[in-house]
Structures are given as structure tokens and as C-alpha cells.
Amino acid sequence: MPSSPTPKSKVLVLGAGNFGSCLADHLGDSDHEVYIWSRHASFVQHFNTHHRNPNYLKDHVFSSNIHAVGPDIPDTGRIQQMDVLLFAIPTQGLRETLTKLRPSLVGENLPLLIFVNKGIETDTQALTLEIIADTCGGDVARVATFISGPSFATEIVRRQPTSVSVASLTESQAQKASQIFHQPWFRCYTGGDPIGLELAGALKNVYAIAAGMADGLGYENNTRASLITRGLGEMTRIGTAYGASPLTFLGLAGVGDLFLTCSSPTSRNYTVGYRLGKGEALEDIINTLGSVAEGVTTAKGVKKMIDEMDVSAPIANGIYQALYEGKDVKTGVQELMCRPPSRELDLPRKTGEQAKRLLKKLGIEPIG
CATH class of the missing domain: 1.10.1040.10 (N-(1-d-carboxylethyl)-l-norvaline Dehydrogenase; domain 2)
Known part of the structure; x- marks a missing residue:
């Protein structure tokens, strides 16, 4: 397999479901050092023993560059060792997880934050960008990166050619995420409209x-x-x-x-x-x-x-x-x-009021 186009990174994938697992495998096979977190101790033990997910993609043998951690939420020491945090948690549980992680997401050495969940929070109609702002602050939300596109997990683990969109309000962060994921079998295109990308992925x-x-x-x-x-x-x-x-x-x-x-x-x-x-x-x-x-x-x-x-x-x-x-x-x-x-x-005819409110929450003054 070709080497990653960027230096080896330490990546923590939060969520051991279908999509989180396939992306962990992709990154592990791209020579990154990957940890996958699950809240279930039985998963952690099974994965580290057999390098298989007992619940999803059961026939696939995962990269040896991946190690499972949990069931406790990773502490500040582990978070600060990571270059990348990849969130693959269902949207309805994301607020709780980010609230627990908030004390670890401080300082200048914030890991690259990538979100791949697709949905709208039911009670609040909040997009993930707003959930991040509510739990971790506007500074963190402004540098968050989102990946979405036509990407079935079963095809990613078989290295079928796949292309995705990578968007962030901070262009440099979108470029970093793209470089980490980009491989001959996984092509990334960057953009600056995470709100649209989130809505498309949910709708x-x-x-x-x-x-x-x-x-x-x-x-x-x-x-x-x-x-x-x-x-x-x-x-x-x-x-x-x-x-x-x-x-x-x-x-x-x-x-x-x-x-x-x-x-x-x-x-x-x-x-x-x-x-x-x-x-x-x-x-x-x-x-x-x-x-x-x-x-x-x-x-x-x-x-x-x-x-x-x-x-x-x-x-x-x-x-x-x-x-x-x-x-x-x-x-x-x-x-x-x-x-x-x-x-x-x-x-x-009337457009943009929701986005304007969200951007103000992030500390960005909307244009127009």
C-alpha cells in the first residue's frame, strides 16, 4: 500500500460503528497510528485480540496499525498525545461526548477535529457545528472540519475508488484533513461551506x-x-x-x-x-x-x-x-x-437567517 502523503499522525477515532471502523482501517492502512474508542469493554478486548469488529464489517481483518481503547472516555493525557480526533458518533449522542471531552480541548495544541456524523439534533435542530460551539466554544467550532460524500463503509474497506468533500470555515484545516485522508483509492475535495455540507449529509x-x-x-x-x-x-x-x-x-x-x-x-x-x-x-x-x-x-x-x-x-x-x-x-x-x-x-427569497445566527455564535460576523 502507498504511504500517507503527510507525516505519520496519531489519530483517535471516537465511535466503533460501521463508518468509524472503516475510516480507522483506511487511516491505519495509510500508515497512521490509529486508536479506536468504544464504550464497550467487550469490543476493546475482542478487537485487540482478533483485529476484527465483532459487530460491523465482521469479515474484515483490520490494519495492525489500529488499537482499541475504552470503555472510559479518553483522558486529557491521551487526547493531548493525538494529532487528530475523528468523531464518528451518531449526532444525537455527540453533545454528551463533546461535553465530557471539553476539558481536554484547550490550549494552542488542539488536535485536528474531524466530524463524519450526518444528522440534525432532534430537540434543538442544531447542526454539528452548533453543537461544537455550544459545548466547546466558537474558537473550536471555527477550526472543526467535516467530511461527507458517497462512501459506503463496505466499499471503503475493499479500497473501492471513493471521493468525498472536506469542508471547514478554516481553509487550512480542511486542507490538513484532506492530506491525512487522501490516497489513490480515497480522493478528497476541499470546500468552505460546512453548513451546506452538513445539511446535505443530514437531508x-x-x-x-x-x-x-x-x-x-x-x-x-x-x-x-x-x-x-x-x-x-x-x-x-x-x-x-x-x-x-x-x-x-x-x-x-x-x-x-x-x-x-x-x-x-x-x-x-x-x-x-x-x-x-x-x-x-x-x-x-x-x-x-x-x-x-x-x-x-x-x-x-x-x-x-x-x-x-x-x-x-x-x-x-x-x-x-x-x-x-x-x-x-x-x-x-x-x-x-x-x-x-x-x-x-x-x-x-428569504435566506440565511439561521446561518447568520450560527455564525454569530461562532464569533463570525456574517457578510450582508
Whole structure:
């Protein structure tokens, strides 16, 4: 395997799920010294003995450059030894973890902070950027870096060619993250719109549920293509109303990830929708899924967000109704199709108030 393009780094991956594990393996195979934290002592023992994850990617033998740590949260001494902290924790648990780590995230030698979770905090509608600001302060949030894009874990560990977006409000940090991850099998593109990247990564999970529903109902290619395209339109409208760049939704974190998650049974969110379309109850699906489908919880946050911003998002509304109001899936599809004709492409006139509030919290004075 080719060597990493940057000097060897010490990386702590927080979260031993599907995606955190595959990225830990990628970085370990790129000659970095990697530690993966789990809150479960049984995982730590099993991984260090067998170099396998007992819960995810079970057939894969992980790089010998990776060592598991836990179950206690890493202390300040270990954190300060790290060059990179990679957060692969579900969004709903991120605030608690960052609060515990806050005493360790001080001083001039702050590790490079990379976040790969995709979602919106249900109770607050907060993006990860805001959760970081609330728990660790605006200075930390301004240098946080986010990675998103079409990237199934099972393909990353098989070194299938993959490309992602890397965004930060601090360009130098995005470049550092890109250099650490970049390999011939893993290409990185940098950008300066973490708000748009976060929204795209969260919203696409909701539309993947819609695509799965359509397939579960027996609809075919015309329907899926329509859902992906109209879903992209809604994502762009919501993101622009929030204050993100509409161009971000045309990139890897937007249309790229949307296409992937809406088109493959490998997607957990697609699977939830497919099983709903087949008539299964949501509670039964969640209890037997085996992993987190963030689109289910994100749909709650999106519903509150689009109501607050008064944005037209009929597909997202329909998914919320199917998940939480008991609406029949087939009836919901029929109602969407029976809506009056409308303009295909439009953007909201009032934009950016949410982003302005968030940037002020980070100590950045918005332009305009």
C-alpha cells in the first residue's frame, strides 16, 4: 500500500460503528497510528485480540496499525498525545461526548477535529457545528472540519475508488484533513461551506427513506429518478433558506451522496423506507435493523426546521407523516402526485437567517 502523503499522525477515532471502523482501517492502512474508542469493554478486548469488529464489517481483518481503547472516555493525557480526533458518533449522542471531552480541548495544541456524523439534533435542530460551539466554544467550532460524500463503509474497506468533500470555515484545516485522508483509492475535495455540507449529509438520509418506500411499494425507475431529482430540489431549497451555498448541493456531499443512498439496499435509510413500503411497522424495523438509520431521527429535526423557515418541502413532510403520524405510505405517495402543477426550479427569497445566527455564535460576523 502507498504511504500517507503527510507525516505519520496519531489519530483517535471516537465511535466503533460501521463508518468509524472503516475510516480507522483506511487511516491505519495509510500508515497512521490509529486508536479506536468504544464504550464497550467487550469490543476493546475482542478487537485487540482478533483485529476484527465483532459487530460491523465482521469479515474484515483490520490494519495492525489500529488499537482499541475504552470503555472510559479518553483522558486529557491521551487526547493531548493525538494529532487528530475523528468523531464518528451518531449526532444525537455527540453533545454528551463533546461535553465530557471539553476539558481536554484547550490550549494552542488542539488536535485536528474531524466530524463524519450526518444528522440534525432532534430537540434543538442544531447542526454539528452548533453543537461544537455550544459545548466547546466558537474558537473550536471555527477550526472543526467535516467530511461527507458517497462512501459506503463496505466499499471503503475493499479500497473501492471513493471521493468525498472536506469542508471547514478554516481553509487550512480542511486542507490538513484532506492530506491525512487522501490516497489513490480515497480522493478528497476541499470546500468552505460546512453548513451546506452538513445539511446535505443530514437531508439526503430523509430522501433515501422516500426512495426505499417507493421501491417497497413496487414502483420502478421513473419514480426513483423523480424522487432523487425532486429530493435534490428540496435539499437545495432548504439549504439555501438556511444560508448555505446552493452549489454545495451539486457536489459530492449533495447529489453524490443522495444518489448513492437512494439507489442501494446497502443504505440503512433506504432499507427503513423499503420495509415501510412493504408494510412493516417502524418500531419493528428499528429493533431489527442492527445499526442506526439517522434519517429516522433527522426527519423530526427537518420538520421543525422547514416549518420555522416556511420552506416548501412536500417530500420531507410526507416522510415525517409516514414515520411519526401513522400516515399510510401509499396514500402519501398519491397525495404527492396529486398536488397542483408548480414551477420546477425555484429558490426561497428569504435566506440565511439561521446561518447568520450560527455564525454569530461562532464569533463570525456574517457578510450582508
